[in-house]
Amino acid sequence: MDDETRCSPRRLRDILSAAMADRSFRYEPIELAGGGRVIDRGPGIAELVPAAPVPDAAATIISAGIHGNETAPLELLLHLAGDLDDGGITVGAPTLLIVGHPASIVAETRYIETNLNRLFTREVAAGNTREHARARELMDAVDAFWAAHAGPGTGEDQRTTPLHLDMHTAIRESRYPRFAVEPLADIETPASVWRVMAAAGLQAVLSQHAPSPTFSHYSRAVHHVVAFTLELGRVARFGGNDLAPLASMADWLAARVSGQPAAETPLEALTFFRVVDELCRVSEDFSLGFDDDVANFTAFEVGVVIARDGEAGETVVADAPVYVVFPNAHVERGARAALLARPVSASSPQASGAPSGG
Numbered sequence: 001m002d003d004e005t006r007c008s009p010r011r012l013r014d015i016l017s018a019a020m021a022d023r024s025f026r027y028e029p030i031e032l033a034g035g036g037r038v039i040d041r042g043p044g045i046a047e048l049v050p051a052a053p054v055p056d057a058a059a060t061i062i063s064a065g066i067h068g069n070e071t072a073p074l075e076l077l078l079h080l081a082g083d084l085d086d087g088g089i090t091v092g093a094p095t096l097l098i099v100g101h102p103a104s105i106v107a108e109t110r111y112i113e114t115n116l117n118r119l120f121t122r123e124v125a126a127g128n129t130r131e132h133a134r135a136r137e138l139m140d141a142v143d144a145f146w147a148a149h150a151g152p153g154t155g156e157d158q159r160t161t162p163l164h165l166d167m168h169t170a171i172r173e174s175r176y177p178r179f180a181v182e183p184l185a186d187i188e189t190p191a192s193v194w195r196v197m198a199a200a201g202l203q204a205v206l207s208q209h210a211p212s213p214t215f216s217h218y219s220r221a222v223h224h225v226v227a228f229t230l231e232l233g234r235v236a237r238f239g240g241n242d243l244a245p246l247a248s249m250a251d252w253l254a255a256r257v258s259g260q261p262a263a264e265t266p267l268e269a270l271t272f273f274r275v276v277d278e279l280c281r282v283s284e285d286f287s288l289g290f291d292d293d294v295a296n297f298t299a300f301e302v303g304v305v306i307a308r309d310g311e312a313g314e315t316v317v318a319d320a321p322v323y324v325v326f327p328n329a330h331v332e333r334g335a336r337a338a339l340l341a342r343p344v345s346a347s348s349p350q351a352s353g354a355p356s357g358g
């Protein structure tokens, strides 16, 4: 009944913009121009409810800004919201839009106290930083949404497969600027979803070899929903992103929200990799055998020394070349300093046997 409620913006774009400024407010359901409603599910969490659901169209979670300085996905989210406000897109399937970490977006940093995207299990999230609190909030919202909307999902057709797309940008250069990370969990990605991903401009897929407590892993492992971490180019400041290469990604998001089939292209456009091993920093005396700023998916030939550790000794590439992803020599002792991957066949990246690690 107070003025704040009456004067609150009535546009989805304003609601998400406020969340990105860490100034979320409560709001009553709002009607969208093209049909459908927006429901307040908490700070930075907005549910889209179709007025006329498209039959069999599966639900989607679209999240961005889990790392606060990764802004291109936030700009994609605002464009989507603007199209919904103007009636250019009609909501046809249940959708949850998430602005991941408002405080770190305002601070223009990856995180405030600890990496939010390592906290998505109930056990880990019991800690007391603001990231731990946000992880609990987001898991609660995801639990409620999938409890209502996961449905059976056919596992065959992209349009009837529930999806969680957690959008990021990478810190470093990449030989494949846009790639998907497929978390390890007991659920297969339908081939038609890979074809959509190829049409959306993704260039590579990295299938994980072990569980990792990321946001997309949470949807896969706990809710058995097909989910990915999408790396969509490089980190840039808000407003400084070139969104042209993400136009077909935006089309995919619009198709999901409207409950329509997204474009598909042949799988040849995607290169599939599987993690075969990881480099761990065992001792203080640790170095990588390459420059710190090496591009993701850089290949190293058999015989090359890719790490030296005071206790573990040298790591030499054996059997076949490896591709290095997410390298970082400056991690704590016992932590992962890089992932080592190898190409696998397109048909079943999760099921393909891993070559022996280097």
Ligand SMILES: [Zn+2]
Pocket (backbone or CB within 6 Å): 066, 067, 070, 168, 169
């Ligand atoms: Zn990220």
